[in-house]
Amino acid sequence: MKRVENIKGRVRSFIWEDEQWQQNMHALGFGCNRQIFHLFIQLVNWKMNFNKCAVEKGSGTFSRFDYNLFQHALEPETYYGRWRWLYEATSKGKSITCIAVETIVNLANSTSFF
Numbered sequence: 001m002k003r004v005e006n007i008k009g010r011v012r013s014f015i016w017e018d019e020q021w022q023q024n025m026h027a028l029g030f031g032c033n034r035q036i037f038h039l040f041i042q043l044v045n046w047k048m049n050f051n052k053c054a055v056e057k058g059s060g061t062f063s064r065f066d067y068n069l070f071q072h073a074l075e076p077e078t079y080y081g082r083w084r085w086l087y088e089a090t091s092k093g094k095s096i097t098c099i100a101v102e103t104i105v106n107l108a109n110s111t112s113f114f
Contacts, residue, residue, distance in 0.1 A: 007053055007096070009037055009089045016082035024079075040087060080105050 010028045014021040032053035041048045048054070087099045 007032065007037075007089055007091050009040060009087065011088075012086045014084040015079055016084075021084060040089070 011025065012023065012027075013025040015024050016022075032048075032050050038050075081104065083101075083103055083105050085099075085101045085103075087097075087101075088095055089097045
């Protein structure tokens with residue numbers, strides 16, 4: 001992968017209600033200075049130069065990722081149930097990556113209650 005600069009991102013989330021997907025959140029145009037962008041970069045394990053908002057040469061992989069905990073970090077007062085998230089990163093108006101995740105969100109650290 002070659003170096004990519006001026007990265008922007010957007011996130012959309014949906015929750016399954018009444019037998020259909022209902023949009024819950026739509027965050028547009030966030031860049032390197034937003035915490036959610038830092039979480040996304042850690043998620044995909046990219047080498048990132050945050051001063052230049054540039055992804056360095058290399059690739060990203062997912063490894064032993066706990067999506068339930070990530071969901072609670074993004075939305076501490078989250079609804080439990082079936083969720084769909086769409087993460088998209090763009091550079092100069094072109095998509096460089098898009099990740100779709102569908103999951104069931106449970107109570108965080110539920111084993112501590114037993």
